[in-house]
Amino acid sequence: MIKALIWDVDGTLSETEETHREAFNRSFAAAGLDWTWDRQTYRRLLQVTGGKERMARFAADNGTAMDAEVIQETHEDKTKSYGKMLETGSASLRPGVRNVIGATRQHGIRQAIATTTSPPNIDALILATMGCPADQIFDVIAAGDEVAAKKPAPDVYLLALERLGLPAADCIAIEDSVPGLTAARAAGLRVMVTPSLYTDGDDFGTADWVLPDLTGPLLDPLAAILARA
Ligand SMILES: [Mg+2]
Structure with a gap:
């Protein structure tokens, strides 16, 4: 689930x-x-x-x-x-991100953020790309300096889980980097990795899924998730 x-x-x-x-x-x-x-x-x-x-x-x-x-x-x-x-500028969401958020929300799947970046950066990005405040899209935001140890430590993911009130088994993390993957795995999460400009070619061997982006073939695991939801 x-x-x-x-x-x-x-x-x-x-x-x-x-x-x-x-x-x-x-x-x-x-x-x-x-x-x-x-x-x-x-x-x-x-x-x-x-x-x-x-x-x-x-x-x-x-x-x-x-x-x-x-x-x-x-x-x-x-x-x-x-x-x-x-x-x-012209900040944009990566391909498929908007659809995945929209489709999973329609299925009652909640959305959370677990990031090292600061809350003002999150707000600026979501406003620029989605046209609304971040808390209208994301139920939980765990960010920046709220935890002592940043990724690859699991702390920010554990904080997100605590605020969601859910066990790791009920959630999937979406990441683009090895420190992020390591953090999410250490928190007990399944992890979908979409390598980015700066992480393409890195070793994501411990990820559950590695997809070029959240379109096309990426829909396989998500379709499975939605079918089970
Ligand atoms: Mg990242």
Whole structure:
């Protein structure tokens, strides 16, 4: 029995990572930091979950001392910059996402979010792509700094399950990355992976399903889910 889908946000609902990368670079320049993250660098940094954590890792890798306050301020600026880019840009949901959310909701399947990204980023993305506040689509949102340990730790998924009031066996997680897959598996969830621009080619061997996107062949597991629902 499936009672809820639990969605990752970045890379899964939308290919947001390029927008995040650009927002980071703008904020580094605004802060007077001599940092530019190209795609290859960002792909490597995506192994670290959380924007502030990525900045700390990059600083450490480059032997740069950087205090937590500067990281915090630069990251706040980056979040604002990201929101503005979504407002004025062309953010879109990945193929099939809208249909899957709509069809499963019609079957009474609840929708949740379990993400490392911050609530303002979620609101900006959902407003830009679906035209309404995130809490009109998602019954539960577990996000950002609400848990001590970010993915690949299971904490954010466990928080989503607690708020749903459901056991892991009743839910399916949808992810695009190895840290996300690891987090969801550790929470006891079945996981559907749709690799994204930055994760294509990674090893998703522990996933229950790996699908190029949520259209076409992807409808197999979902059709099965809906048939059982
Ligand atoms: Mg992701």
